[in-house]
Amino acid sequence: MTYRSSTLGIASRYMAEIAKLDEETTNTYKNTFRIERKLNRTLVSFQANKNRPFYRWYKFKEAYSADMVEYFMDMYSMRNVPVFDPFAGSGTSLFTASERGLNSVGIELLPIGHQIVKTRRILSQNQSEDRIKLLKKWRDKKPWVNMTQQSDFVELRITKGAYPIENQRSLQKYLSAIENETSELQDVLLFVLLCVLDDISYTRKDGQFLRWDYRSGRQLGKTKFDKGKIYFFDDAIVSKLNEIISDIEDRQFPSTIFVPAQPGEIMLHEGSCLSILPDIESSQFGALITSPPYCNRYDYTRTYAKELAILGINEEKLMQMRQSMLSCTVENREKDLVSMNPDWGAAIKTANNHALLQLIITYLNELKDEKKINNSGIPRMVKGYFYEMSCVIAECSRILTSGSRLIMVNDNVRYAGVNISVDTILSDFASELGFIIENILVLPDEKGNSSQQMGTFGKESLRKCVYVWRKQ
Ligand SMILES: C[S@@+](CC[C@H](N)C(=O)[O-])C[C@H]1O[C@@H](n2cnc3c(N)ncnc32)[C@H](O)[C@@H]1O
Known part of the structure; x- marks a missing residue:
C-alpha cells in the first residue's frame, strides 16, 4: 500500500x-x-x-x-548483583544501589551529572572532622565576600546576563576564593555553587529551553514571566552549606537511616552511551534501572547551560554535546x-x-x-x-x-x-x-x-x- x-x-x-x-x-x-x-x-x-x-x-x-x-x-529482590544505568543523570540508580551494598556502573554525557556524582561520592565517604570544619568555615566566614579578585567564567550566548549584577559579582568572587582550597574542597564548593545557580538567576529550566524573568531585560516573548523570588548569592550559598552539613552530620550519627557497613562501588563513564556501551563486557550486570531522555524535544544542553558554562563548556563543546545526545x-x-x-x-x-x-x-x-x-x-x-x-x-x-x-x-x-x-x-x-x-x-x-x-x-x-x- x-x-x-x-x-x-x-x-x-x-x-x-x-x-x-x-x-x-x-x-x-x-x-x-x-x-x-x-x-x-x-x-x-x-x-x-x-x-x-x-x-x-x-x-x-x-x-x-x-x-x-x-x-x-x-x-x-535485586541483591548481590551489579547494577547498570546508561543514562545516569544525577546518579540516583547508582547511589541507591551503593547504599544497599551493590556495585554500580553508569554512563552520563553531561558534565553536570559528573560533578554531582563526583561530589556526592566525596561527601558520602567516611567524614573527617576536618572536612566538616572547612565547610562550616565557608558557611560562617564567607571567605568570598572580601575577595578583591573576580574569576571569569564561560559566557554562552544563551546564558549571557543570567544573573543580577550583584549576584554575578559575588559568584565571580566565590570562584576566585575557591581557588585557594585543595582540589577536593574545590570540587565540593563548585558543587555547592551549581546547586544554587537557578535560585540566584533570572532563569528557570523549562524543558526545551531556559525561561527568562522579565527583570533580566532580555527579549521576553509575548507573556511577562515572573519567576518569583531571586535569592541573594550569600544567602543561597549559606543555606545550601547548612543543608549539606546537616545531612552529613545526621548520617554520622544515624537514628533511623540504614547505612550498610560496606557501600557498593560507583563507577561513572563520561560520554555518550552509544560510544561507550559497545566497549562494555557482555553478561556482567544483574539489574539495569534507567530513564533515557524522552522523545519530547527537551534539550538538556540548553536547560543546563548555566551549569555547563560554570564547568567550562564553551559554545563549540556545547554544540558537540547537543549532537552526541540521544536524539x-x-x-x-x-x-x-x-x-x-x-x-x-x-x-x-x-x-x-x-x-x-x-x-x-x-x-x-x-x-x-x-x-x-x-x-x-x-x-x-x-x-x-x-x-x-x-x-x-x-x-x-x-x-x-x-x-x-x-x-x-x-x-x-x-x-x-x-x-x-x-x-x-x-x-x-x-x-x-x-x-x-x-x-x-x-x-x-x-x-x-x-x-x-x-x-x-x-x-x-x-x-x-x-x-x-x-x-x-
Ligand atoms: C531522564 S535523565 C536521567 C535521570 C536519572 N535517572 C536521575 O535520576 O538522575 C536522562 C539523562 O540522559 C543523559 N543523556 C542523554 N543522551 C545521552 C547519551 N547519548 N549518553 C549518555 N547519557 C545521555 C542526559 O544528559 C540526562 O542526564
Missing part, C-alpha cells in the same frame, strides 16, 4: 491507519499492562527526593526518586549508527521492520514535505530516537546476565495529532533483541484514578510508564 496522496486528507488517512496498527500492537501487550497505583508522579520524579538527605542537594529535575529505585529493587531535540542531526558500530545490524533491522514506526515516520516526513508540520526537525528526531534506542536496547541486552531485569521509565509522546506509543514500540524492539516483556506498568493519571482502562489506553492521555523487561 502506498501512503502518498494529496495534502488534503493525508492526516486523516494516516491517522486511521496508525491508530489501527497502534491498537493491534497495544493488544499484543494487553496482559502486560498494569496500572500501578504506587507509581505516582511523586515517586517517579525528583519530588520524592526533595526531603531525602543527600539526594535533595542538587535538584535534577529529570531525575526519578531513590524511593522508586528501592521500590523496584525490593519488588524484584530528542529537533536540532539533532542523524547519527551514522552503522559506522558507529557495525554490530548494530540486528538493532537497525528491528527498527526498519517495525511497521507502526515506519508508518509514523512516513506520515511525519510527508507532512514535512508538504510544509504541514510545525517544525521540520520532528521527523528526523522521532526516527533518530527510535533507531538509537534500538541500539541502546541491543547493548543493554548484551551486557545483562540471563534472567536479570531492565527497568525503564519513559513517556509516550504526540506529534502532528498522532499518539506515538513509545512503550509498545520499544517493547517490540526489546522482545526482538533478547528480552521477555514482563510488564508495562502504567502510572495512574494526574487525578490518581484509573480512567486508562485496557482498550482505551492512550486515547485520552499519553501513557507514562515503567517497563519491566527480563533478559531471556
Whole structure:
C-alpha cells in the first residue's frame, strides 16, 4: 500500500491507519499492562527526593526518586548483583544501589551529572572532622565576600546576563576564593555553587529551553514571566552549606537511616552511551534501572547551560554535546549508527521492520514535505530516537546476565495529532533483541484514578510508564 496522496486528507488517512496498527500492537501487550497505583508522579520524579538527605542537594529535575529505585529493587529482590544505568543523570540508580551494598556502573554525557556524582561520592565517604570544619568555615566566614579578585567564567550566548549584577559579582568572587582550597574542597564548593545557580538567576529550566524573568531585560516573548523570588548569592550559598552539613552530620550519627557497613562501588563513564556501551563486557550486570531522555524535544544542553558554562563548556563543546545526545531535540542531526558500530545490524533491522514506526515516520516526513508540520526537525528526531534506542536496547541486552531485569521509565509522546506509543514500540524492539516483556506498568493519571482502562489506553492521555523487561 502506498501512503502518498494529496495534502488534503493525508492526516486523516494516516491517522486511521496508525491508530489501527497502534491498537493491534497495544493488544499484543494487553496482559502486560498494569496500572500501578504506587507509581505516582511523586515517586517517579525528583519530588520524592526533595526531603531525602543527600539526594535533595542538587535538584535534577529529570531525575526519578531513590524511593522508586528501592521500590523496584525490593519488588524484584535485586541483591548481590551489579547494577547498570546508561543514562545516569544525577546518579540516583547508582547511589541507591551503593547504599544497599551493590556495585554500580553508569554512563552520563553531561558534565553536570559528573560533578554531582563526583561530589556526592566525596561527601558520602567516611567524614573527617576536618572536612566538616572547612565547610562550616565557608558557611560562617564567607571567605568570598572580601575577595578583591573576580574569576571569569564561560559566557554562552544563551546564558549571557543570567544573573543580577550583584549576584554575578559575588559568584565571580566565590570562584576566585575557591581557588585557594585543595582540589577536593574545590570540587565540593563548585558543587555547592551549581546547586544554587537557578535560585540566584533570572532563569528557570523549562524543558526545551531556559525561561527568562522579565527583570533580566532580555527579549521576553509575548507573556511577562515572573519567576518569583531571586535569592541573594550569600544567602543561597549559606543555606545550601547548612543543608549539606546537616545531612552529613545526621548520617554520622544515624537514628533511623540504614547505612550498610560496606557501600557498593560507583563507577561513572563520561560520554555518550552509544560510544561507550559497545566497549562494555557482555553478561556482567544483574539489574539495569534507567530513564533515557524522552522523545519530547527537551534539550538538556540548553536547560543546563548555566551549569555547563560554570564547568567550562564553551559554545563549540556545547554544540558537540547537543549532537552526541540521544536524539530528542529537533536540532539533532542523524547519527551514522552503522559506522558507529557495525554490530548494530540486528538493532537497525528491528527498527526498519517495525511497521507502526515506519508508518509514523512516513506520515511525519510527508507532512514535512508538504510544509504541514510545525517544525521540520520532528521527523528526523522521532526516527533518530527510535533507531538509537534500538541500539541502546541491543547493548543493554548484551551486557545483562540471563534472567536479570531492565527497568525503564519513559513517556509516550504526540506529534502532528498522532499518539506515538513509545512503550509498545520499544517493547517490540526489546522482545526482538533478547528480552521477555514482563510488564508495562502504567502510572495512574494526574487525578490518581484509573480512567486508562485496557482498550482505551492512550486515547485520552499519553501513557507514562515503567517497563519491566527480563533478559531471556
Ligand atoms: C531522564 S535523565 C536521567 C535521570 C536519572 N535517572 C536521575 O535520576 O538522575 C536522562 C539523562 O540522559 C543523559 N543523556 C542523554 N543522551 C545521552 C547519551 N547519548 N549518553 C549518555 N547519557 C545521555 C542526559 O544528559 C540526562 O542526564
